[in-house]
Amino acid sequence: MTERGPSSSPPIVPYLAVDDGDAALEFYQRALGATVDDEVMRMPGGEIGHATLRVGEAVFMMSDAFPEMGVPSPRDLGGTTVTVMLYVPDCDAATAQAVEAGATLESPPTDQFWGNRDSRVRDPFGHRWNLASRTEEVAPEELARRVREWQQREP
Numbered sequence: 001m002t003e004r005g006p007s008s009s010p011p012i013v014p015y016l017a018v019d020d021g022d023a024a025l026e027f028y029q030r031a032l033g034a035t036v037d038d039e040v041m042r043m044p045g046g047e048i049g050h051a052t053l054r055v056g057e058a059v060f061m062m063s064d065a066f067p068e069m070g071v072p073s074p075r076d077l078g079g080t081t082v083t084v085m086l087y088v089p090d091c092d093a094a095t096a097q098a099v100e101a102g103a104t105l106e107s108p109p110t111d112q113f114w115g116n117r118d119s120r121v122r123d124p125f126g127h128r129w130n131l132a133s134r135t136e137e138v139a140p141e142e143l144a145r146r147v148r149e150w151q152q153r154e155p
Helices: 021-032 092-102 142-151
Strands: 015-019 034-043 046-054 060-062 083-087 105-111 116-122 128-134
Touching: 021 034, 021 046, 021 060, 021 092, 046 083, 083 105, 092 116, 105 142, 116 142
Parallel strands: 015 060, 083 128
Antiparallel strands: 034 046, 046 060, 105 116, 116 128
8 A cells, every 4th residue: 555655756765864964965965976856945943854865766855853853863862773775786886985975884895695786884874774786686496595595504
């Protein structure tokens, strides 16, 4: 039971709260090549109340954190349990670009048995990103075999 949102947004869109919205806008543009959709909505104090960003076909939204209104940042919470998965044309190049822009590398680009090459970075605002490129289409039977093989190797 999903429907597209306004302006042809996908049915599910990550909404990130950050401690410094202006710095985050700049970071996401440099690190991910994001573009800002529509006009950035500003609060009376100048904080970002809402911004929609696009990276290729992907959409995410963000605002400054407003803990008093129930919109905390990862820093307010002491971390995050969410990782944003972003498919990119070149995982290695995207990872290098994100790190150059200020992201922290948590896991370097690695070929995965399920057919992705992916990395994990944490942005300066506490959000985790899995940057991935599809390198291989794996048939269900082959994937099941690889999962069993992986399970036997892992402690």
